[in-house]
Amino acid sequence: MNIRHPRTVRRTGAAALLTATLIFTAACGGGEEAGGQEGGNKQSSVPAANQSSAAEGGQTLPDTSTVLATLKGERGIEMVIHEAKRDDGGFVTVQGQFKNPTGQSYTVPIQWNGLEKDVAAQGNSVAAMTLVDSxxxxxxxxxxxxxxxxxxxxxxxxxxxxxxxxxxxxxxxAPPTSTTTVDLQFPGFPNAPIEIS
Structure with missing residues (x-):
């Protein structure tokens, strides 16, 4: 009995430690498998609000405190660029809003999705947006x-x-660090120089 008791205690302690480790791991790292578009830990260098919005098909909520450019498009639609931020991972993330100040509903053009069939098959997106480093x-x-x-x-x-x-x-x-301004191009809107932060 004296021999079995320490073994039982060790087994129970090991099981408790394993359970606690699994719970801690799930709590801290469970959201990173989504990869690519959503997670505040910047797995893909995309802000958390952006990533969950893309995954769930909802709207993103950019920081609207700054405005880099406001572009007027067809039928009164506006595109406001709030941020073009260079990330540590070698990316530039552009955030903004489309605004419809008119009194009528605006139908999003299919051209916003870009010309690639595989990308267009993913549904509505803004994959046609490009940045030009002159x-x-x-x-x-x-x-x-x-x-x-x-x-x-x-x-x-x-x-x-x-x-x-x-x-x-x-x-x-991301363009080279020496490039601080790029031209944003998007179907239906004029080209606009924006500054990378």
Missing amino acids: KEKKRYYVLRDTDNRPLTTTGYSSRIGAGETLGFFAQFP
């Missing part, structure tokens, strides 16, 4: 994940109602 003479396209899904807001409604807004983000490869 200094280096390079164009940067929205990044894709391993399943060829664009690292951008996806799955939103095909209409923006009167007075409504649609938040968005799009992630690109």
